Amino acid sequence: MESIKNTSFYHDAIQVLSYPFGSFYLFENFIVGEINKDVVFTWKDHAKILVEEISNLYDQNGKDLVYISNRINPYSVVPSDWVHFFKYSYSLKGYGIISYDAKGRLNTMLEKLFMRSKFKSFDNLSDAIIWAKKLANSKDSAA
Numbered sequence: 170m171e172s173i174k175n176t177s178f179y180h181d182a183i184q185v186l187s188y189p190f191g192s193f194y195l196f197e198n199f200i201v202g203e204i205n206k207d208v209v210f211t212w213k214d215h216a217k218i219l220v221e222e223i224s225n226l227y228d229q230n231g232k233d234l235v236y237i238s239n240r241i242n243p244y245s246v247v248p249s250d251w252v253h254f255f256k257y258s259y260s261l262k263g264y265g266i267i268s269y270d271a272k273g274r275l276n277t278m279l280e281k282l283f284m285r286s287k288f289k290s291f292d293n294l295s296d297a298i299i300w301a302k303k304l305a306n307s308k309d310s311a312a
Contacts, residue, residue, distance in 0.1 A: 170241045170269045171294060173201050178298055186222060190215050195226065198305030199235040199298070206242040212250035235263040235301040239294060263287040263304040265297045 173179050173194050178201075186193040191204040200223065204210055224230060268290060287304060291297040 172203055172241055173239060173294060176294060178294070184226070186219070188215075188218070193219065193223075195223075198233060199237060199301035201237045201239050201294075201298070203239045203241055204244045206244065208242075208244040210244060210246045210250075212247070212253035216250065217253070231261045233262055233305065235265065235305050236261050237265040237267065237294075237297045237301055239267045239297070240269065263289070263301065265289050265291055265300060267291045267294055267297050 173182075174192075179194070182194040182196055184195040186195065189205075190208045190210065191202060193203075194201040202219075208215070210216065220231075223234075227234060264287070266289075269292065289297075289300055291300070
């Protein structure tokens with residue numbers, strides 16, 4: 170498990186958004202999020218704030234962005250809150266999750282049920298970033 174800030178990828182980030190609940194590393198066509206330990210990630214307290222800021226910074230609803238969740242810390246996601254994400258009309262070109270243990274992989278399977286965009290799970294950051302770059306540069310989300 171490693172934070173993106175401890176890798177060579179960090180230097181390619183165009184901006185870092187830091188919140189009390191986590192850090193988000195913005196690249197040209199993808200974002201890597203790292204939620205802090207023991208956060209219970211909800212739409213109202215976390216995701217809505219993040220989606221609004223990212224929508225403004227990228228000047229779009231996410232249709233050309235890939236999001237990578239780098240799960241270096243244990244935290245919880247309220248799965249039913251994904252409904253709010255879709256009601257907000259925010260879409261992603263792709264969604265990747267990096268899980269480093271069996272429990273994380275199990276949670277990933279549950280979250281996949283709520284995703285409408287291209288979804289992929291990984292066990293390391295490098296593979297996830299290679300996938301995100303390839304998907305972001307494709308003409309559709311079938312990469």
